[in-house]
Amino acid sequence: AQSVAQPEDQVNVAEGNPLTVKCTYSVSGNPYLFWYVQYPNRGLQFLLKYITGDNLVKGSYGFEAEFNKSQTSFHLKKPSALVSDSALYFCAVRGYNDMRFGAGTRLTVKP
Amino acid sequence: DAGVTQSPTHLIKTRGQQVTLRCSPKSGHDTVSWYQQALGQGPQFIFQYYEEEERQRGNFPDRFSGHQFPNYSSELNVNALLLGDSALYLCASSHPFRSPSTDTQYFGPGTRLTVL
Structure with a gap:
């Protein structure tokens, strides 16, 4: 069965520093992996996805993610964090018709 | 280009009542999926509708039902x-x-x- 795990409930980083939000996956077959962000009292906003090809995927708002098949990971990264990046981040893997989400990681960027 | 819209924004009900939630898909989209997100958790898949039929269902009881209309909009109904x-x-x-x-x-x- 397709699943993802986000090992960190909370990530804290200072503004201007690089950030990483971790995700590992377990799939049968090819993984189709996604990152979404959720701001308070809002729905999920799509950031990026990995389907095939280049292991470094670039997405919205300066975010990128690195797909690592040997480590079964799909970590979200940003070279320089902004206070406005503070939000809840979800990694997800595509099943046949459904999306399966991790429990989420709360990112706090401090000025 | 309108994104996905949902109504109402908030709803308060009492135990045993029934509720209907509504969704209009993004322009050009014909498939609607519903998810439940409990506090502090990731979204959980309820079901998906395409061509006015339920295509796949997650692990939710029959109290959860849905409908898709010819214009691709959808409703989620929860009973009891x-x-x-x-x-x-x-x-x-x-x-x-x-x-x-x-x-x-x-x-x-x-x-x-x-x-x-």
């Missing part, structure tokens, strides 16, 4: 509400039958349901 049904209900639209596994789902802002 329980306290545990309190959650954010998210609708997502996509056009997966071009590419079922890789198409992106776009989410609406959600409906916050509180059951007292």
Whole structure:
């Protein structure tokens, strides 16, 4: 069965520093992996996805993610964090018709 | 280009009542999926509708039912509400039958349901 795990409930980083939000996956077959962000009292906003090809995927708002098949990971990264990046981040893997989400990681960027 | 819209924004019901939530998909999308997001958790898949039929269902009881209309909009109905049904209900639209596994789902802002 397709699943993802986000090992960190909370990530804290200072503004201007690089950030990483971790995700590992377990799939049968090819993984189709996604990152979404959720701001308070809002729905999920799509950031990026990995389907095939280049292991470094670039997405919205300066975010990128690195797909690592040997480590079964799909970590979200940003070279320089902004206070406005503070939000809840979800990694997800595509099943046949459904999306399966991790429990989420709360990112706090401090000025 | 309008994104996914949902109504109402908030809803308060009591145990045993029934509720209907509504969703309009993003322009050009014909498939609607519903998710339940309990506080502090990731979204859980309820079901998906395409061509006015339920295509796939998650691990939710029959109290949860849905409908899709010819204009692709959708409703989620929950009967005999329980306290545990309190959650954010998210609708997502996509056009997966071009590419079922890789198409992106776009989410609406959600409906916050509180059951007292």
